[in-house]
Amino acid sequence: MTYNEFIASFANELPPKGISxxxxxxxxxxxxxxxxxxxxxxxxxxxxxxxxxxxxxxxxGDIWNADYWYRRAGEKRPDISLEEEWKTLVKRLL
Incomplete structure (x- = not known):
């Protein structure tokens, strides 16, 4: 599945089958x-x-809790917009 196909799937009521x-x-x-x-x-x-x-x-907006989870993930909070972070994560998972 491509990023554009993932975005297009928002037209559906349910997420695509077989995704993580x-x-x-x-x-x-x-x-x-x-x-x-x-x-x-x-x-x-x-x-x-x-x-x-x-x-x-x-x-x-719960930064303290977010930072806890970033640490659990072994990463630091990125200095990018939420939109960029979402897009980066989606592309990483595709």
Whole structure:
């Protein structure tokens, strides 16, 4: 799946079949459903899920919590816009 195909899938009611849990979380966030995105990201303990969780808390404005999750992911909070971070994460997962 390409980035443009992923974006086009927002026209659908449900995310594309076969995508990862992390990408599904970003899909819901991209559709404007932060809570569903967070519910999906909040559970798995792997670094990639922690990275998505960090982004979601940064978007929420809870920087302290976001920084905790960035540390769990082994990364630092990026100095880029939320939009850029989302796009970077999606491309990383595709």
């Amino acid at each position: 849990r992390q990408l599904e979380s970003l899909w819901y966030d991209g559709k404007g459903d932060w809570q569903k995105a967070h519910d999906i990201a909040d559970g798995p303990s792997d670094r990639l899920s922690a990275r998505i969780h960090a982004y979601l808390h940064r978007k929420e």
